Amino acid sequence: MKTVSTSKSHGGVQGVYSHASEVCACDMTFAVFVPPQAKDGPVPVLWYLSGLTCTHANVMDKGEYRRLAAELGLMVVCPDTSPRGDGVADEKDNWQFGQGAGFYVDATQEPYAKNYRMYSYVTEELPALISANFPADMSRQGIFGHSMGGHGALTVALKNPGRFKSCSAFAPIVQPSTAGWSKPALEKYLGPDSADWRAYDATLLIDDGNRFPEFLVDQGTADGFLNEGLRPWLLEEACEKAGIALSLRMQDDYDHSYNFISTFMDDHLRWHAQRLAG
């Protein structure tokens, strides 16, 4: 692991790191905020998964999580959204597929299977790296994310309920199998059989019996992707049927940007901190 940069912030340290990822077969970059409480021992870890077109840097620059994470004593880890580099298959003119659009799946189709293994990356390789190199209490992990990363957070939590104590999302893609901006990606990464997509679809995972105790979801009503791409009511229906507690908050006039995310960041950090305490 290489340190790209570190900078003191709110009494803690915001760092950027890179490493040669075996899982993704390329160099990967990620950001970690270590709160001041870490000098006294391991702290809980909160994973933030970003949306389409993002890298680790978007939420680091615009997410406004450091002030309260420093107060609450939360480490915040921000992975990239896909494998990167000239050797990684891509569709340069398509922002909904390829680099910047890994969808947190393990691709099975060529030429993507070699690098596009973001599910294993964020659930196995990167956690091992964090555990080995940072003062992280891996028995207390939460996960959240935005849009494609909200999809990532919900699916990762539903598939690993024993590992995560908390999960929330900002404007998540709740049913990627049937949304226009995600279905083609699932098809290219996972093949034409839609049965293979269910393992990466929050609502269908719930239909198939996966469970997580409770979710917090914020969704802006002025979000241009609400009706076609996001459709939180599908998650509401699935959770209601399954008896999963969902706090879905429709936020008047908020859009899909980091102005929306940063507005409700404090609420999400407190939600996680309460569930990661002790």
Added chain:
Amino acid sequence: MKTVSTSKSHGGVQGVYSHASEVCACDMTFAVFVPPQAKDGPVPVLWYLSGLTCTHANVMDKGEYRRLAAELGLMVVCPDTSPRGDGVADEKDNWQFGQGAGFYVDATQEPYAKNYRMYSYVTEELPALISANFPADMSRQGIFGHSMGGHGALTVALKNPGRFKSCSAFAPIVQPSTAGWSKPALEKYLGPDSADWRAYDATLLIDDGNRFPEFLVDQGTADGFLNEGLRPWLLEEACEKAGIALSLRMQDDYDHSYNFISTFMDDHLRWHAQRLAG
């Protein structure tokens, strides 16, 4: 004035606007955050002047001012740092001069005098535009900034003590006339006679009799520009001699980045809000 974008944030509206500037003889872009209190009447205006290489966007993205500005009821206006465009004289390989480096002066030398009139722009043309188009209480204005913009805030306040009720700075260039990264710019904008630079140098303005009631200045001790470019002790000496109250806070291990600025943003907003109240 054209609206480039608006986005709800923390109950207020973060907007970006552009206009054909007469003073700078080019199109200029700026950002304004209007807090929710503005629906009940005009609110105080806080001007943030940015540093070298920045546009209006850096502090808008990374400054983390909206949460508390929304709570305190402050409008925050963020101008660009220079004139812009293909028709504007520039030194493309020099980040300390030309576009992105207007130094908040009115240039007198060719070919800069036509466009590089950032002093008049931020003290006359843009305030008139803000007053005409936003719910701004122009009787309650404060000003702050970072680095080159800290220099801008201090000099603008010292030259307009009746207009501003508060002034603060993050890591300001306190004596640009003698610092390596600013002296060549003053020479090119204002000519070879260093007497002409004094009107744009905070410490020399104080030596020449300009006054402002009090300043808050934060400065990181790990700031790579501290000893050569910033030198806050020169401001401390000038203020002490002049009887100006200066709260200079050296912040251990903080650098020159927005991680430093955002950490102390709340303190500065509260400083201004107290002085702009009522």
